[in-house]
Amino acid sequence: MSPTTVRSWVASGRLLRLGGGCYAVPGSTTDWRVRVAAAVRSREAVVSHATALALWGLVAPPAGPVHVTVAPGRSGRGVPGVVLHRVADVDWHVRPVGGLPVTSVERSVVDAWADPSGAGRPAVRAAAITAVRRRLCTARQLADELARRPRLPGRAALTELVRLLADGCQSELEIWGCLQVLRAPGMPAFVQQRPLTVAGERFLLDAACEDVLLAVEMDGAAWHGSREQRERDIRRDAVVATVGWQTLRFGYRRLTAEAAACRREILTVHAARRRLFGLDVVR
Structure with a gap:
């Protein structure tokens, strides 16, 4: 034209x-993606922060302004509806998403954590958990990005979350179970997300106590509430039992409301399994 x-x-x-x-x-013009594309094209910028997390499908499109990032030497300023960030070394974090340049998932999580005005820290926390579970990034990549940001606001909380993700936690329920149940004082050592192959079929145990072949599964209310899923859980427990593993299952309500009772049950079964395996025999 x-x-x-x-x-x-x-x-x-x-x-x-x-x-x-x-x-x-x-x-x-009311289409959120059109506003994002315009903010990027008009400034030769990169989509970042909470806006980037939304394009990655990790948070809902924020109702607030579009966040974009440019190199420090670039001129220009933000306008109503656009927040312009100037950050060094952004180029090597750029990934194409839907035809737009977007910061990598790990960079987006850390940026949004530092400036949670777009989505809020609870949403950014959930985004980090989902990103690792979907393999959009690794806990190691998040840790490496954190290492570059020693003065990040709220850094200790994000560092703890990344450590739990690196240990194998894949949901808020597993994080709760890990901190309040599995790692409580006096509990036996568990390995999380332990792979197990039985007759060519591969499983991941939420938590596994190797010495007595005891598995602990933490069942979220949404995922494990259907009849079909319960039947799959029963079959899975039966299959892993054929190679000696006993499975304890704890639902969301019991795990979060009766953590002490869950710990006692695990300790009781663990002690019985030790006797069964002859690990407590005094010679």
């Missing part, structure tokens, strides 16, 4: 100027 036609269409309302030479038809 010629500049004259563009000016004419803007004057008549057929086009709306979004800034920096970007225009859109009026009906599309």
Whole structure:
């Protein structure tokens, strides 16, 4: 289109100027992705922070401004609806998502944690857990990014979360179970996300006590509430039992409301298994 036609269409309302030479038809300006694309194209920027997490599918599209990042030497400033960040070394964190340049998942999580105004820290925390579970990034990559940010606000809390993810926790329920049950004083040592193959079928045990072949499964209410899933759980427990593993299952309500009772049950079964395996025999 010629500049004259563009000016004419803007004057008549057929086009709306979004800034920096970007225009859109009026009906599309309420589309969140159109606003993001305009913010990126008009500034040659990279989508970052909570906006990047939304494009990665880890948080809902924020109702607030679009967050983008440019190199420190770039001129320009933010406008209403766009927050412009200037950060060094952003180029090697860029990934293509939906045709737009977006900061890597690990960089997006750490950036959004430092500036949680877009999504809020609980949402960023959930995004970090989901990202590792979906293998969009690793706990190691999150830890490496954290190592570059020694003055990150709230760094201790994110560091603890990354450590738990590195240990194998894959949900808030598993984190709760790990901290309040499995790692409580006096509990036996457990390995999380322990792979087990039986007759060519591969399983991941939420937590496994290797010395007595005791598995602990933490069942979320949403995932394990259906009849079909319960039947799969029963079959799974029966299959792993064929190679000597006993499974204890704790649902969301019991695990979070009766942590002490769960600990006692695990200790009781663990002691019985030690006697069964002859580990407490005094010679």
